[in-house]
Amino acid sequence: MTGNGEKRELNLVVGFYNYSDLQQLERFLEGTGITILSAAQDAQRVFDDAVNLEADVVLLCPQVTGYRPQMIMDLLLHVDRPIPTVGWVEATSDDGRSMVAHGAKGYVTLPMDAHQGNRVVQLLRAAVEEAHRERQRGEVKARPVPSSRLQAWKERVITVWVPKGGGSTRTTLAVNLAVALSHASLGNQPTVLLDFDMAKGDAHTMLGFTANVKHAERHGWPLLERGLFDLVVGLASRWAQGGDSLITPVLLRNYLVRWDEDSQLDLLPGLYFPHQAGAEEFRNRAMIYQMGRRIIEVMRQMYAFVVIDIGQDFTRPLHRAAIEAANEVLVTVPPVWTAVVDTANAMEPLKHHFGSLEKFKLVITRFDPEFGLSEKEIIKEVGLPKLATIPHDAVVAENAVNTHTPYVLTDEGPLGDAVRELAAYYLPYLAEKRKRGLGLFAGLKRAFVRES
Numbered sequence: 001m002t003g004n005g006e007k008r009e010l011n012l013v014v015g016f017y018n019y020s021d022l023q024q025l026e027r028f029l030e031g032t033g034i035t036i037l038s039a040a041q042d043a044q045r046v047f048d049d050a051v052n053l054e055a056d057v058v059l060l061c062p063q064v065t066g067y068r069p070q071m072i073m074d075l076l077l078h079v080d081r082p083i084p085t086v087g088w089v090e091a092t093s094d095d096g097r098s099m100v101a102h103g104a105k106g107y108v109t110l111p112m113d114a115h116q117g118n119r120v121v122q123l124l125r126a127a128v129e130e131a132h133r134e135r136q137r138g139e140v141k142a143r144p145v146p147s148s149r150l151q152a153w154k155e156r157v158i159t160v161w162v163p164k165g166g167g168s169t170r171t172t173l174a175v176n177l178a179v180a181l182s183h184a185s186l187g188n189q190p191t192v193l194l195d196f197d198m199a200k201g202d203a204h205t206m207l208g209f210t211a212n213v214k215h216a217e218r219h220g221w222p223l224l225e226r227g228l229f230d231l232v233v234g235l236a237s238r239w240a241q242g243g244d245s246l247i248t249p250v251l252l253r254n255y256l257v258r259w260d261e262d263s264q265l266d267l268l269p270g271l272y273f274p275h276q277a278g279a280e281e282f283r284n285r286a287m288i289y290q291m292g293r294r295i296i297e298v299m300r301q302m303y304a305f306v307v308i309d310i311g312q313d314f315t316r317p318l319h320r321a322a323i324e325a326a327n328e329v330l331v332t333v334p335p336v337w338t339a340v341v342d343t344a345n346a347m348e349p350l351k352h353h354f355g356s357l358e359k360f361k362l363v364i365t366r367f368d369p370e371f372g373l374s375e376k377e378i379i380k381e382v383g384l385p386k387l388a389t390i391p392h393d394a395v396v397a398e399n400a401v402n403t404h405t406p407y408v409l410t411d412e413g414p415l416g417d418a419v420r421e422l423a424a425y426y427l428p429y430l431a432e433k434r435k436r437g438l439g440l441f442a443g444l445k446r447a448f449v450r451e452s
Ligand SMILES: Nc1ncnc2c1ncn2[C@@H]1O[C@H](COP(=O)(O)OP(=O)(O)O)[C@@H](O)[C@H]1O
Pocket: 165, 166, 167, 168, 169, 170, 171, 172, 173, 202, 365, 366, 367, 390, 391, 392, 393, 394, 395, 397, 398, 401, 415
């Protein structure tokens, strides 16, 4: 057993919410013998890193994406060794007590001041000692974690973004990916598409909805009664009293529309008009940001996948919220120097704002080598790892918009294939099949093409 004077080196995995908190923490841990092995913003990553990197202890903010209280016990009862968790919670919340009730060995509160800085060191050390003592005495027995439970944390928030407006196919990709993830033949993954573009929303139009009574009458398109704008305005009037707690699944369901009965896709329609983001309510940036974060957080608890379409300026509050809350940001870059240069130029400011570029992935979009810019050149210039290439096919893409049928459901060519392959990347069991060589894509394609 470790005596008081002795300082055992401890390895820590951190689940954090705000990058600035993590920076503070790093400062407080300097010279304490506690090393941060990894820091992540989603529960699955925290869990995997804690287990695989042989962490001694976890410091966990319950606002990380995909948090489930059971993960605390799953780590503590891990078969190899106990991995105790210490909570890292907002002082004003009840989260600390709830985490302790679920097995956490105490908690520290945010914001981090010198007092909490000292406490975190003590608590982490005490947590490790207590967990080992319990295990040695057989008070707490190890138990293998059922893999189904881990799967439950595979829920993702995927934001589609690029710093260049127009022709960058953000909305097209967001819509097609969301439809692919939600489609019944892919295993019924409940998915929500949030249209957070503060310039103007397009996703509802692509999916065949309208906010215009005349269009509804003339074309028979389903009429939207409310969307993001109404949600924000409604919340703003009560925000001073209720704040975050106003945003609940029950409230959000009032603003969502189901796309198609065969799918498990819900849409939060975006702004109908470009002037809506100029409304007084939208000028309170701090409030809009907070609303955005909370909406995403609640949606994450309701759906397996949250896909978010945003506009180009990452400092606008809903865009920033969507990027910060995302597990992954898909940066859609077409093979045109204007887009490539804008994206390359955004990398430094992005790093400055979000701390790391780790979750930003390149998706080369509407690609055609004939355009004179190669994939290799784009990757080199932008400097992000490439996740997918979506080929150029204007006929398929425009036809899909005009028929309100995302091409991922109907196109048997390379365009449909590319998005189906991207969707499979997010569906672990399909990826597993692919590894086992079960001809995933042939089967998937057939499953996707709807008979109408
Ligand atoms: N793979 C593709 N090949 C050719 N054109 C495409 C492709 N994907 C989308 N488009 C077209 O590009 C246009 C802009 O797409 P959109 O998704 O609205 O971009 P953004 O949201 O970045 O402004 C649309 O008219 C769409 O049909």
